[in-house]
Amino acid sequence: DGGITQSPKYLFRKEGQNVTLSCEQNLNHDAMYWYRQDPGQGLRLIYYSQIVNDFQKGDIAEGYSVSREKKESFPLTVTSAQKNPTAFYLCASSSEYNEQFFGPGTRLTVL
Amino acid sequence: GQSLEQPSEVTAVEGAIVQINCTYQTSGFYGLSWYQQHDGGAPTFLSYNGLDGLEETGRFSSFLSRSDSYGYLLLQELQMKDSASYFCAVSRPGAGSYQLTFGKGTKLSVIP
Numbered sequence: 001d002g003g004i005t006q007s008p009k010y011l012f013r014k015e016g017q018n019v020t021l022s023c024e025q026n027l028n029h030d031a032m033y034w035y036r037q038d039p040g041q042g043l044r045l046i047y048y049s050q051i052v053n054d055f056q057k058g059d060i061a062e063g064y065s066v067s068r069e070k071k072e073s074f075p076l077t078v079t080s081a082q083k084n085p086t087a088f089y090l091c092a093s094s095s096e097y098n099e100q101f102f103g104p105g106t107r108l109t110v111l
Numbered sequence: 112g113q114s115l116e117q118p119s120e121v122t123a124v125e126g127a128i129v130q131i132n133c134t135y136q137t138s139g140f141y142g143l144s145w146y147q148q149h150d151g152g153a154p155t156f157l158s159y160n161g162l163d164g165l166e167e168t169g170r171f172s173s174f175l176s177r178s179d180s181y182g183y184l185l186l187q188e189l190q191m192k193d194s195a196s197y198f199c200a201v202s203r204p205g206a207g208s209y210q211l212t213f214g215k216g217t218k219l220s221v222i223p
Binding site: 103 | 152
């Protein structure tokens with residue numbers, strides 16, 4: 001079955017540690033996206049990538065980094081520079097401009 | 112900047128019709144999308160309007176007026192499983208691609 005996988009579903013880290021969230025898709029989509037969602041809020045764009053080895057900052061990129069070495073993979077690193085990293089992180093991919101497919105999300109809690 | 116406004120909460124009775132409005136201000140605009148998200152789950156795509164008018168998909172319809180920067184999602188024959196959050200999102204140009212800017216969501220509660 002085609003889809004997007006994110007791992008792990010729940011992640012706990014100590015303050016000051018970097019953490020990397022995984023996102024893999026087998027939909028053969030060119031574009032991939034990372035969003036952050038806080039309780040009662042909409043999704044805010046962190047980074048996006050249209051093609052391999054290229055990515056662009058979204059609205060809230062500070063304290064995050066990404067890589068796009070393979071078409072299928074778009075990992076997100078939450079660095080210690082991110083002041084409030086506890087949130088629900090969603091990865092998405094798309095082939096058209098009008099629909100994005102989302103993974104199940106990773107809920108990150110920084111203690 | 113970009114901003115989208117939608118009601119924070121709506122309650123409706125099972126079997127009824129409900130309309131969720133969305134107004135937007137954005138630089139660059141391709142179209143308006145709607146996504147559904149159940150608690151703890153991932154958003155799923157419902158509909159897209161690139162042109163003015165009504166799009167119908169089963170029990171769901173979506174409308175767009177570009178001149179008014181306004182759209183709505185219409186849910187008919189409400190079912191309990193429709194209880195979820197609904198997000199409008201503007202598609203706008205990005206570097207070599209496009210970006211979605213989401214509203215804060217409308218939490219729909221369907222009651223018996």
